[in-house]
Amino acid sequence: MKKYDKLVKNAVGRMVPTIVNGEEHIPFKGVGKHFPTGRKYAPRIASCANYPSDGNKTVSSLKEALVKAGLKDGMTISTHHHFRNGDIIANQIFDIANEMGVKNLRWYPSASFPCHEHLIPYLEDGTINRIEGSMNGPLGRFASQGKMKGLGVLRSHGGRYQAVQDGEVQIDITIIAAPSADPFGNANGVDGPAACGLLGFALADSQYADKVIVVTDNLVSFPCIPWQIHGNYVDYVVEVDKVGIPEKIISGTTQITKSPDRLLIAEMTAKFCDQAGIVKDGFSYQAGAGGTALSIGIFFSELLKERGWKARFIRAGSNKYPVQMLEDGLVEYILDGQTFDLEGVRSMRENPGHVNTSPFTSYNYHGKGNFAGMVDVVILGATEVDINFNANVVTHSDGYLLHGIGGWQNCLFSKCTILPIPLFRDRVPVVKDEVTTICAPGELVDVIVTERGIAINPKRKDLIEKLKDSDLSIKTIEELKEEAEKICGVPEKPNLSDEIVAVIKWVDGTIIDAVRKVL
Amino acid sequence: MNVSAQNIAFAGNKGDRVRSDCFVNLELAKEGGLQILLQSKVKPMFGNSINKLVEDILNHFEINNAKITIVDSGALPFVLAARIEASIKKLIKTDKEFLLELIPENRYQTKKDAFRFSRLYLPGNTPSLMLNAGIHNPNGIILDLEDAVAPDKKFEASFVVRNALREVNYYGAERMVRINQVPQGLDDLDFIVPHNVNLILVPKCESKNQIVAVNKRIDSIKKEKGIKGDIWLMPIIESALGVIKAYEIASAADNVASIAIGLEDYTADLGTRRTNKGTESFFARSMVVNAAKAAGIQAIDSVFSDISDMEALKQNVLVSKSLGFDGMGCIHPRQIRVIHENFAPDQPEIEKAKKIVDAFLKANEKGLGVVSLGSKMIDAPVVKRAQKTVDLAISLGLLEKNWRKDI
Numbered sequence: 058m059k060k061y062d063k064l065v066k067n068a069v070g071r072m073v074p075t076i077v078n079g080e081e082h083i084p085f086k087g088v089g090k091h092f093p094t095g096r097k098y099a100p101r102i103a104s105c106a107n108y109p110s111d112g113n114k115t116v117s118s119l120k121e122a123l124v125k126a127g128l129k130d131g132m133t134i135s136t137h138h139h140f141r142n143g144d145i146i147a148n149q150i151f152d153i154a155n156e157m158g159v160k161n162l163r164w165y166p167s168a169s170f171p172c173h174e175h176l177i178p179y180l181e182d183g184t185i186n187r188i189e190g191s192m193n194g195p196l197g198r199f200a201s202q203g204k205m206k207g208l209g210v211l212r213s214h215g216g217r218y219q220a221v222q223d224g225e226v227q228i229d230i231t232i233i234a235a236p237s238a239d240p241f242g243n244a245n246g247v248d249g250p251a252a253c254g255l256l257g258f259a260l261a262d263s264q265y266a267d268k269v270i271v272v273t274d275n276l277v278s279f280p281c282i283p284w285q286i287h288g289n290y291v292d293y294v295v296e297v298d299k300v301g302i303p304e305k306i307i308s309g310t311t312q313i314t315k316s317p318d319r320l321l322i323a324e325m326t327a328k329f330c331d332q333a334g335i336v337k338d339g340f341s342y343q344a345g346a347g348g349t350a351l352s353i354g355i356f357f358s359e360l361l362k363e364r365g366w367k368a369r370f371i372r373a374g375s376n377k378y379p380v381q382m383l384e385d386g387l388v389e390y391i392l393d394g395q396t397f398d399l400e401g402v403r404s405m406r407e408n409p410g411h412v413n414t415s416p417f418t419s420y421n422y423h424g425k426g427n428f429a430g431m432v433d434v435v436i437l438g439a440t441e442v443d444i445n446f447n448a449n450v451v452t453h454s455d456g457y458l459l460h461g462i463g464g465w466q467n468c469l470f471s472k473c474t475i476l477p478i479p480l481f482r483d484r485v486p487v488v489k490d491e492v493t494t495i496c497a498p499g500e501l502v503d504v505i506v507t508e509r510g511i512a513i514n515p516k517r518k519d520l521i522e523k524l525k526d527s528d529l530s531i532k533t534i535e536e537l538k539e540e541a542e543k544i545c546g547v548p549e550k551p552n553l554s555d556e557i558v559a560v561i562k563w564v565d566g567t568i569i570d571a572v573r574k575v576l
Numbered sequence: 577m578n579v580s581a582q583n584i585a586f587a588g589n590k591g592d593r594v595r596s597d598c599f600v601n602l603e604l605a606k607e608g609g610l611q612i613l614l615q616s617k618v619k620p621m622f623g624n625s626i627n628k629l630v631e632d633i634l635n636h637f638e639i640n641n642a643k644i645t646i647v648d649s650g651a652l653p654f655v656l657a658a659r660i661e662a663s664i665k666k667l668i669k670t671d672k673e674f675l676l677e678l679i680p681e682n683r684y685q686t687k688k689d690a691f692r693f694s695r696l697y698l699p700g701n702t703p704s705l706m707l708n709a710g711i712h713n714p715n716g717i718i719l720d721l722e723d724a725v726a727p728d729k730k731f732e733a734s735f736v737v738r739n740a741l742r743e744v745n746y747y748g749a750e751r752m753v754r755i756n757q758v759p760q761g762l763d764d765l766d767f768i769v770p771h772n773v774n775l776i777l778v779p780k781c782e783s784k785n786q787i788v789a790v791n792k793r794i795d796s797i798k799k800e801k802g803i804k805g806d807i808w809l810m811p812i813i814e815s816a817l818g819v820i821k822a823y824e825i826a827s828a829a830d831n832v833a834s835i836a837i838g839l840e841d842y843t844a845d846l847g848t849r850r851t852n853k854g855t856e857s858f859f860a861r862s863m864v865v866n867a868a869k870a871a872g873i874q875a876i877d878s879v880f881s882d883i884s885d886m887e888a889l890k891q892n893v894l895v896s897k898s899l900g901f902d903g904m905g906c907i908h909p910r911q912i913r914v915i916h917e918n919f920a921p922d923q924p925e926i927e928k929a930k931k932i933v934d935a936f937l938k939a940n941e942k943g944l945g946v947v948s949l950g951s952k953m954i955d956a957p958v959v960k961r962a963q964k965t966v967d968l969a970i971s972l973g974l975l976e977k978n979w980r981k982d983i
C-alpha cells in the first residue's frame with residue numbers, strides 16, 4: 058500500500074495526493090463545488106437476541122471488551138477528546154493492543170493532546186500505523202519529521218462527522234470514555250467525578266462504529282439521565298477506577314488575557330463588530346476559549362448591558378464567562394460543543410438554556426444545513442494569514458504541525474469571520490505572502506484584526522462601506538504584511554522536503570492541502 | 577585594538593519566559609577565525625540574516641577571531657545588535673559604534689508645551705515591552721535606565737535604549753529617556769542625545785547645578801555630532817531638598833519643559849509611607865505644581881502603581897488634576913486611557929474654551945485688537961489656554977474639528 062500517490066494541483070493551487078493510504082481521495086474543487094451522490098454509510102443490523110435481555114452489558118475489563126469486540130490487525134479505533142489533556146483511556150487501549158501483538162491500527166481520535174506522547178513507541182513499532190486526527194506537541198513533531206508509518210489525515214470536527222457518515226472512515230471499534238453511564242450503555246458527561254459537560258464528539262462513532270464500548274468510573278443504575286449517548290448503540294460497558302483526570306480536563310486557556318496588546322486587539326475587534334452593525338439586539342456569536350476571544354466576549358457583554366440588549370445565542374466552547382452572561386440574562390442560549398471549565402459543566406447540568414450540541418447539528422457539511430452559517434460573527438485564531446486571506450491553523454511557520462483544525466474550518470461559514478491575531482509573534486510575521494498550509498480558502502475569511510490595523514477582505518464591499526468613516530485603522534492586507542516585514546525582516550521559506558506527511562481535509566472531504574516533512 | 581585581560585563576556589537574557597531578546601556569549605581568540613553558534617526558534621526563517629548581522633558587527637569592530645554563541649528568543653535585529661555590541665565593549669575599549677538606521681518615522685521633534693498627560697515607563701533592558709508600546713498611544717514613552725534596570729545590567733541596557741531610539745517605531749509618542757542620577761547619568765547622555773531623544777528625565781534632582789551639568793553635556797555632544805533640534809528636560813523631584821528647591825530647578829534652564837514628582841523616594845526621604853489618600857505628599861505635590869506654574873512650565877504627577885485597580889487610578893487622576901497637575905506617569909498601557917479620559921477637559925471647560933476662542937477669532941475677523949467676552953476683557957494667555965483646551969478636545973474626539981459651524 059502506497060502512503061500517497063498521484064499528486065494533482067487543486068483549486069487553491071496546492072499539490073495534493075489523490076491516493077492516501079491506498080485509498081482514493083478527491084482534491085479540493087472550491088467552496089461548495091463538490092456534490093457526492095449515493096447514500097450514507099450504513100452500520101450493520103443488530104439484534105436484541107444477541108444482547109443480554111436484562112440490559113446488562115458490563116464486562117470486567119477494557120481488555121475483555123476489546124477482545125470481545127474482535128480487536129485485530131488493521132482496524133480503525135476511535136476515541137474522543139472530551140477529557141482533553143486528562144484523557145487516560147486512549148493510552149490504555151493501545152497498551153492492550155501492543156500487549157496482544159496487534160499491528161497496523163488506524164487511530165481516529167477527535168483530537169490528540171500532549172498526554173498522548175505515550176503512544177509514540179507504538180507509532181514507531183507499528184502497533185499504530187497512523188493518526189487521522191489532530192497532531193500537536195510531541196505527536197506533531199513526530200509526524201512532521203516523517204516518522205509515522207502511514208499518512209496523517211487532519212479533519213475538522215464537522216469533517217470528522219462527515220467522513221464517518223459518508224463511509225470514508227469506517228470505524229471498527231469506538232471507545233467512549235464517559236463520566237457517567239448505566240449498564241445498558243446510556244451515558245453522559247454532566248455527572249460523575251470526571252464530569253466534562255457533554256459527549257458530542259462521540260455521537261457519530263456511537264451511531265456508525267461496528268462495535269461501541271462505553272468506559273466509565275461512575276456506573277449508575279439504569280437509566281443514566283440525561284442520555285447523551287444512547288445505550289441502544291452500545292455493545293459493552295466497562296467500569297474502571299478512573300476514567301479521566303478531572304483537573305486536566307479544564308482547558309488551560311480559559312482566562313481573559315492580561316496582555317495589553319491582546320486586550321487592544323480584542324477591543325478593536327469588538328469595536329469593529331459594533332461599527333459594522335453586527336452587535337445588535339438578538340445577534341449571535343462564537344468566540345473560542347483563547348484569551349483574546351474571551352476578552353472580546355467581555356466587550357460584547359458590556360455593550361449588550363449598556364444598551365439593554367440581549368444576544369440570541371452564543372455558540373461555544375463554554376466556560377464561566379458565557380455562563381455568567383446566560384445567568385445575567387444577556388444571552389438566551391448557549392449552544393455548546395464542549396465545556397472548558399467546571400462552571401460550564403455546572404451550567405449545562407442546571408440551565409435549560411445551556412444546550413449540548415454535536416458536530417452533526419453544528420458543523421456537518423453533508424447534512425441539510427448546519428447552524429455554523431447562522432452565526433452572525435465568529436472569532437477565530439490562526440497561525441498565519443496571507444495576502445489572499447488564506448489562513449493556516451495547523452502548522453507553524455517553521456512547518457511543524459502545531460494544532461488540530463477543531464471546529465475552525467466549519468465556523469468559517471458564519472456571516473462574518475474575523476481573525477484577531479498579532480501582526481507578528483517573536484519576530485515571526487503572522488501576515489505573509491503565502492501561508493505554509495492552507496486550511497481556509499481566503500474567500501471565507503472576512504476580516505483580519507491586528508494591533509497595527511484591520512484588513513477587510515476586498516470581497517466584503519458591504520463591510521468596507523460600513524467602516525469607511527471609522528476611527529479604527531483600516532489598512533489593506535498588503536500594508537499589514539509590509540508592516541510586519543519592516544519590523545521583523547522578510548522571513549525565509551521553511552526548509553521543507555517534497556515528501557508529504559499528512560493531508561488537510563476540507564469540510565466536504567476533499568483535500569485542500571498537504572503537510573510536508575520538515576528537514 | 578585594545579584587548580582587555582579578560583576574553584569572555586556575555587550580555588542579554590535567556591530562559592523559558594524570555595521573549596524578543598537574546599543571550600550572547602562572546603569569547604575572543606587569537607586564531608581560528610569567527611565561529612558563530614546560533615540557537616534560535618526562528619532559525620528556519622531568519623538564521624541566515626542573523627548570521628550576517630553577527631558577521632557585520634564583528635567585522636565592524638575588527639574582530640577576526642572569536643567564538644560567539646547566541647541563544648535567541650525571537651530578538652529583533654536592534655536587540656541582537658545591542659547585545660552583541662555590549663558583549664564586545666565589555667572586552668574591548670573602542671569609540672566605534674554599530675548604529676542601525678534611525679527610521680524615518682522617528683525623526684520628529686516635539687514642542688515645549690506638548691501635551692504630556694501620560695508617559696509610559698518601560699524598563700530599558702526589556703526589549704519585549706518596547707515593540708508595541710507606541711500602539712497604545714501614550715503621549716510619551718520613557719525608556720528607563722535608572723530604577724527599572726538592575727545595577728549590573730545598566731551597561732548593556734544603554735545599548736538597547738540607544739538602538740530602540742533608532743529602530744523602534746514610537747508611533748508619534750514623545751521619545752523620552754530617564755537617565756541615571758547626575759553625575760553618573762551624564763554618561764548615559766552619550767547613548768541618547770545623538771539619537772533624536774525628545775525629552776530627558778533627570779531623576780532625584782536637587783539643584784539647578786544638576787540641570788546645568790546635563791545641559792552642558794548635551795550641548796557638547798550636539799556640537800561634536802553636529803546635531804540640531806530641541807531636547808527638553810523633565811527633572812524629577814524625589815526628596816525633601818528637591819521639593820524645597822523646586823522653583824530653582826523648574827526655572828534652571830529654558831529647555832526645562834516640566835517638572836515631575838516621584839513619591840516613592842520622596843516619602844521614604846520623609847520617613848513616612850505612601851498612602852492612597854496622599855496626605856503625606858500634599859505639600860510636596862503643591863510645591864511642585866506652584867514651582868512649575870511660577871516658571872511657566874508643566875507639572876507632572878507621580879505614577880499610580882496598582883495596575884489592576886482602574887477606579888482607584890481614576891480617583892487619583894481627578895485629585896491630581898484638581899491640584900493643578902498636567903499629567904502623570906504610568907507603568908502599564910491599560911492605565912493610559914484612564915489617565916487621558918480623566919485629565920481631559922470636561923464639558924463645561926470645553927464650552928467655556930469654545931466661547932473664548934470664538935470671541936478671539938471674531939475679534940480678529942473684525943480687525944479688533946481687543947478681545948472681549950460679554951463685558952470682560954480677555955488676556956492673551958487666557959486665549960492661548962482656551963485654544964489648547966479646544967485642540968485637546970478635538971484630538972481626544974470630544975469636539976468636532978469644525979466646531980465653529982455650530983456656534
